[in-house]
Structure formats: structure tokens, C-alpha cells
Amino acid sequence: MPAEFPVARPRRLRRTPALRRMVAQTRLAPADLVLPMFVKEGLGEPSPIPSMPGVVQHTRESLRKAAHEAVEAGVGGLILFGVPAVKDGTGSGADAPDGVVQTALRDLSADLGDATVIMSDLCLDEFTDHGHCGILTPAGEIDNDATLERYASIALAQASAGAAVVAPSGMMDGQVGAIRSALDGAGYHDVAILAYSAKYSSAYYGPFRDAAECAPRFGDRSTHQQDPANADESLREVLLDLDEGADMVMVKPAGPYLDVVRRVRDTVQVPVAAYQVSGEYAMIEAAAANGWLDRDRTIMESLVAIRRAGADIVLTYWAAEVARALAR
Template sequence: MKEIRCGYPHNRLRRLRGNGALADSVRETILRPKHMMLPLFVVEGKGVKTSISSLHGVDHISVDRLCEVVEPAMEAGIKRFLLFGVPEEKDPRGTSANDGKAPAQRAVSDMKKRYGDSILVATDVCLCQYTDHGHCGILREDGSVDNDATLRRLAETAVSHARSGAHMVAPSAMMDGQVGAIRNALDETGFTETSIMGYSAKFHSAFYGPFREAAHSAPGKGDRSSYQMDPANGREAIREALQDEEEGADILMVKPSLLYMDVISEIRKNSLLPMAAYMVSGEYMMLRHAAEAGALDWRKSMLEAHMALRRSGADIVITYGAVEVARWLNRS
């Protein structure tokens, strides 16, 4: 019997790539507008829409003009929004954080009246933009953050957001026990259906610079290394995420994201909860500056970056480029 010789290579993976229809049918990761969430920075006053110099294409916007951003986003397919309130009044305890007339609460109420449940309104829950010292919690006399005193303030703030109509609250202060404290407070006040997206693994990163201008939240003294995570620690991130899950989080988040896709992937392996990844201001602007310098194709690099976050395990990508990326996807 004549020997049958198999040519090399026997397995040719390119067979699945040559035909566009076939390649599309076996594509493992899908990126759609429904996978993205748009951050918004809401300020005091009326008629305000002011560009943030270090964060291209993002504005400080007053409640009465939110529709100018929200409705074009909805037309592009973006129906998930993360609100950051930027108040004028600040004090050591962040008193205005749970003021029902503060920008975040007023924005939630307005969006619920206009759009009902056709969109998802989530709110950041932290004290950094409300305190005059810029830290995410209440300070002791020695300048250190009092974890447990901060928990009470975070819980009060989350309840005020839920009372205004928020579908979801997102605690970002990185205090131990913050998800549990907020879950208990929401349940005790009747907001059992309000979900929690925990900033479960939020790292002490150099990539938050533009955001701190946007949120007016840079610390006056010291830094946040005592409560945000060391960028060197991956296993600790899994512990943080699993603790949030145990305390009642509905969604886990990793922030930043592009430099931490290994963390997203590892948490994905260890939890069945939905995952969010926040492409933070510095990561977003890093890509934009590279594109403006001619080093990258803006459209291709943004699509690839967002797809990579989905591939790493993120169900939701929080991104300043949500509307632009959604429009590209709609045309493809």
C-alpha cells in the first residue's frame, strides 16, 4: 500500500481567516455599544458646558444641559452612564456628598424623569471630590484615613443616590468593608433592588491625572497609597474582588484596565460575577496623544484596546470614548 504523506503544516489556522464570513462566524470576542458605559462629570449652576483641558472631548456639564450629551449617546446605542458629581462646597467630612440637591443627586433625578428605565444610571460613591483635603475618606488628626468613620459617610451617600433614583451605586473609596456597609444601608432603607458595582481592584496608579482635574479631587497632602492598591500586587486584587463579592457586590471592577488585563483575567477565573473594566483618563489620553503624534491610527487603536478589554474578561467597559467607538461599530 502506498504511503500517504501529509504535507506540513497539517493544521493550517489561516483557513479560518481567509474568508470574511467564516472569520466573522468564529470570532471569539464581540464588542458592541451595549458593552460600554459613559462617565459624566456634573457640576453646579445652569447653562454650563465647559471642556476639560486635559481630557479631550469630555466636559463639565450642568444638569440642565445633560441631555446634550446623553441623547446623542443614546442614539449611538450607549444606554449606561456613570455619574460623578463635582460640587462647589467642600469641607473635611464631605458634607455635600449626601446632599439631595448636590449635582450628582439632581442629575440622577433629572435623568430618571426624562428617560425612566430606558437607560442605566450609576453613580460614583466616594468623598474625594467633596472633601477640602481631597482624600477619599474622613481624616484623623494625624492625617491618616479613618476607615470605619468613612464607611458611614459612604453608606449615607449611597442611600442619597438611591433615593434620587440611581439604579446602581459604585463605591470607589477602597475602604475595607465599603460594599458590605453600603449593601446593609441600602437594604435597611428599602433600596434592596439598587445594585452595587464595586471598584474592587482600584490601583494607586499614575494614570488618573486628567480625571483629578475633571473631578477636582487631587489630594492636598500625601497620596492614596494607604488605601488604593499597590500596582505590584495581583493576588491581592483577587482577594479584594472576592471580598466584595462576599459583601454583596453585583459587579466587580478593575481600575485602571489596559495595564491590568492580567488582573481582569485572573478575577474572571475566580468569580462568576459580571466584570467591569475602567479605561481611565490617562490610558484614554495616552492613546489619543499617540494618535495625534502620528504613532497610532486613532480608530483602529481604540477599537483594538476596547476589544482587548472584552477579551480579557470584561463584560462592561467604562470609557470616555464610548460614543465615538459605538458610532464606529454601528458603521461597520
């Protein structure tokens, strides 16, 4: 039988900061963190994103500077999102050799080499004039299979520009298989795929759509992103992506879906990522600005919770700030 009070006193291990650190089950390290970064074509100076205080759309040069600072802080990786100057129905800027993401990838690859993991989001919504994640049929619906051809082309463009990891986020059926086949066929066997396998149709993405300028012109993305009511479906999506060649899988958003993070972690034997999305960031920043929350403690608690749920990798807009704090 386990001991009972007064013999059992769990508080003994909580008495001092040193004791609490020693027995902590969950640890957060800079290398666990990935910093999402936005780069916009044609900007003369960084442009603040009002709904995401402290986050900006970068110029080509400010992106390089901020990337250097993040790597010096010890972050595990960077993931790039591009905002092109011109958008069209097929998202032609997404795979253009001189497109905004490809240019940034070449810059960062030359600047940073193997000092960090350079990732690129792979989707069409930032590049299409309609704001959806794929090619549209005449009826205005997403053509899944035609979209796969575009994703394969984007993957090749990003790999050629220096991406170590491509991260397909469109939630199209078969997207990982199409991308893996294209990469392998072109000799990019070493480029890894981080699949947005369990990406929910979430209200928490609002500020991101300001940052990436990709709000849909009509409708929403519920036909391809998952229903927040469903959890079993996430495991099906994860296993399908692994069968198709994904090297890592992601749950997005993170905080509202910690149960899904845990179920995925318990199911698979590959690294599991979770994306602390723009709405999670914005809520904490807004509450802290009003004096309702202790900002620094809340940030750390939110990230530890994601790690405790089972995520090996956390994508967060606080990555560089938190990495510096952890190093102190």
C-alpha cells in the same frame, strides 16, 4: 495529531473581512459599554478638559443632552461623577438632597427611565476640600470606619435620587457591607452595587483628577488603593466584596491590569467590569493627534483587548463614539 503545513493553513480563516467576523472569538457591542460623565455645579456652559480631548465637565442641561445621545447610540449605561461648587472637610455635598450628583440623577431618571442603566460613583474625593476619599483624623490619616458612615449616607441619597447602581470607589475596608446594609435597611433592595474591588494606586488617573477637580492636597491614596505590584490581593478584595453583597466587581485601570481582569473573571460568577481610565484615554488621543497611531483602530483594539481578557462591562470615555461606530 493535529494537522501540519501544508494541510493546516490558519490563514484560510483570515482571508476576508466576512470570514474574520464569522470566526471572531471576542465581540464588542454597544451594550457592553458604560460612559463616565462629569457634571459640575454652577457651570454656564460645558467646560473642556484639556488633558482629555473631547471630554467635558457638563452643565446640568448639557449632561441631559449628552446622556440622550449616548443612550440613542446604544450604550449600556452611564456613570456620574459630580464636581460641587463648595467643598468641605466631610464632603457634605456628596449626600446633600440638592447636591450636584443627586440633581443629575433625578434629571436622568426622569428623562431616560429604564432606557439605560444609571450609575453613580460613590466616593468623597470630589467633595472634600482635602481631596481624599474619606474622613480624616486629626493626624491627617483616613478614618476608615467613620468614612463608612458617610458612604452609607451617600448611598441612600443616590438611591433616593434614582441611581439603579451605586459604585463605591474609595477602597475602604467594609464599604460594600456598610452600603448594602444601609440600602436594604431603607428598602432599596433593588439598588445594585458595582464595587471598585481591585482599584490600583495608579499613575494613570492624572487627567481624571483634572476632570473631577479632586487631586489630594497632600500625600496620595496608596494607603487604601492597591499596590501595582500585587495581584493576589485583588482576588482577596473581590471575594470580600462579594461576601459583603456586591453584585458586580470592577478592575481599575483596565489596560495595564488585563492579567488581573482575567484572574478575576476566572474566579467569580458575577459580571466583571473594567475601567479604561483617563490616562489610557489621554495617551491614545495624544499619540493619535501626533500621527503616531491610527486613532480609530487603536481605540477598538484597546477595547477588544479588555473584553478578551474577560471583562463583561467596559467603562470608557469613548463609549458613545464607539457605540455609534459599531452600529454602522
